[in-house]
Amino acid sequence: MTTLATGQFERIAEIAMQRWGLNLTDRKRQLVSNRLSKFLRKSRFENITEYLEHLESEADDDDMLVFFDLLSTNVTSFFRERQHFDYLEREFYTPLARGDVTKPGRRIRIWSAACSTGPEPYSLAMHAKEHLPDLDSWDFKVLATDLSNSAIEEARIAMYPKKMLENLDGALVRKHFRRGTGSNEGMVKIAPHIFKLVTVRRLNLMDPWPFRGPFDVIFCRNVMIYFDQPTRARLVSRMYDLLGPGGILAVGSAETLSGLNSKFRTVQPSVYVK
Ligand SMILES: C[S@@+](CC[C@H](N)C(=O)[O-])C[C@H]1O[C@@H](n2cnc3c(N)ncnc32)[C@H](O)[C@@H]1O
Structure with missing residues (x-):
């Protein structure tokens, strides 16, 4: 396993920053080297120099996404960082269910920005089903976006190893998952009544967003950690604009908006309200 030379790693870091806002510090050098070596062994490229030249000159969008x-x-x-779901139950669904808060057109929009392979948006849909009685009478949708082609594909297939459900409540699993059979033995599939609530799209968070909102809730978790401070500040300000009044933003529990000069109000660690 060879390590990328400093100049090579700098070229990679520059592409990653320009295209996707990723802040690849030197601590990532070994990880990136390992992944690239593995990829190059199976690719048509002779070595890293050739691959970098390809990326910098003739690569199309699909090539770049493989690189991403x-x-x-x-x-x-599923239900990662449970405290965010608990907050939604307490402060969002309970007042709606009680009728203390109303929404024009009974419209609820949730965005899972950087949804990866899908457990986050499907958890959000299951959670709504659990905590908002009569969800079918609401105009409820979860938008799930990510930049990674492979992640998006998995999110659309919505089939997961049974092992991923180990820490979930059995009753919830029985209601919202279907057991795989035949060649899908050992896998579970998201049940149709949950699947239909989630729309999966590919989106680079750095690009213009092809939707206007307003959103009620945005989960943008465990992705800002990869961005530098100015990129995070821009992203958070755009999310602020996309939320309706009182809209909720959850970031990863290892992330924070402090130092970003945002207009959000902190309501609990890593949860913010417009
Ligand atoms: C660690 S996962 C987080 C998944 C989920 N939000 C969670 O907390 O479990 C980070 C995701 O961010 C996505 N990502 C990274 N940079 C992105 C960008 N510029 N635009 C959109 N998605 C991006 C990656 O593809 C990856 O799926």
Whole structure:
């Protein structure tokens, strides 16, 4: 396993920053080297020099997305960082269910920005089903976006290893998942009544967003950690504009808006309200 030379890593870091806002610090050099070596062994490129030249001159969008997949991390899980779901139950669904708060057209829009392979948006849909009685009478939708082609594809297929459900409540699993059979033995599929609530799209968070909102809730978790401070500040300000009044933004529990000069009000660690 060879390590990328400093100049090569700098070229990679520059592409990653310009295209996707990713801040590849030197600490990532070994990880990126390992992933690239593995990729190059199976590719048509002789070596890293040839691959970098290809990326910098003739690569099309699909080539670039393959490269993005080599740099990014898709780790995710169902009901990850439970405290965000608890907050939504307490402060969003309960007042709606009680009728203390009303919404014009009974419209609810949630955005899972950087949804990875899908557990986050499907968890959001299951959670709404659990905590908003009569969800079918609401105009409820979860938009799930990510830049990674492979992640988006998995999110659309919505089939996961059974192992990913280990920490979930059995009753919830029985209601919202279907057991895979035959060649899908050992897998579970998201049940149709949850699947239909989620729309999966590919989106680079750095690009213009082809939707106007307003959103009620945005989950943008465990992605800003890869961006530098000015990129985070721009992203958070755009999300602020996309939320309706009282809209909720959750970021990863290892992330924070502090130092970004945002207009959000902090309501609990990593949860913010417009
Ligand atoms: C660690 S996963 C987080 C998944 C999920 N939000 C969670 O917390 O479990 C980070 C995701 O961010 C996505 N990502 C990174 N940079 C992005 C960008 N510029 N635009 C859109 N998605 C991006 C990656 O493809 C990856 O799926």
